Amino acid sequence: MPAKDEKQPITPEMLEMMKAMKSIFVDEEDEARKKEERELRAKERDAKARQNAIDRETEQQRMAAKKAIQESCLHQREDNTYNLHGQRGCDGQVRFMCPLCLAQFVPGHPQYNDLIRRVSSERLGNARQV
Ligand SMILES: [Zn+2]
Numbered sequence: 001m002p003a004k005d006e007k008q009p010i011t012p013e014m015l016e017m018m019k020a021m022k023s024i025f026v027d028e029e030d031e032a033r034k035k036e037e038r039e040l041r042a043k044e045r046d047a048k049a050r051q052n053a054i055d056r057e058t059e060q061q062r063m064a065a066k067k068a069i070q071e072s073c074l075h076q077r078e079d080n081t082y083n084l085h086g087q088r089g090c091d092g093q094v095r096f097m098c099p100l101c102l103a104q105f106v107p108g109h110p111q112y113n114d115l116i117r118r119v120s121s122e123r124l125g126n127a128r129q130v
Contacts (some may be wrong), residue, residue, distance in 0.1 A: 066102075073101035075115075082119045 075098040084096040
């Protein structure tokens with residue numbers, strides 16, 4: 001029988017050689033590149049999360065500023081008449097909007113009935129004056 005068919009125990013030298021061969025097949029540059037890409041993706045995720053947090057904050061600030069403007073707005077022109085533009089919706093209800101602060105008054109709004117009464121009496125008053 002030829003010697004090559006004989007089974008031999010793995011010697012420490014053979015183990016070293018196997019490790020050396022494995023390191024030839026594992027592309028270390030490729031591994032480093034993959035690691036870099038993973039880190040870059042993680043950084044991008046973090047940046048996106050931070051940006052989302054900022055966006056939420058600015059949106060809240062914008063909404064708060066809009067609310068403050070609408071609350072301080074009298075929805076009136078310089079001559080103190082109401083500057084509300086009404087639009088009749090498909091349900092037959094009139095909705096009002098202030099072009100200055102963009103506040104909308106829909107039926108059910110706490111000020112709606114009061115405003116519709118004031119705007120109508122104002123318009124009736126103006127009509128009588130003409
Ligand atoms: Zn207004």
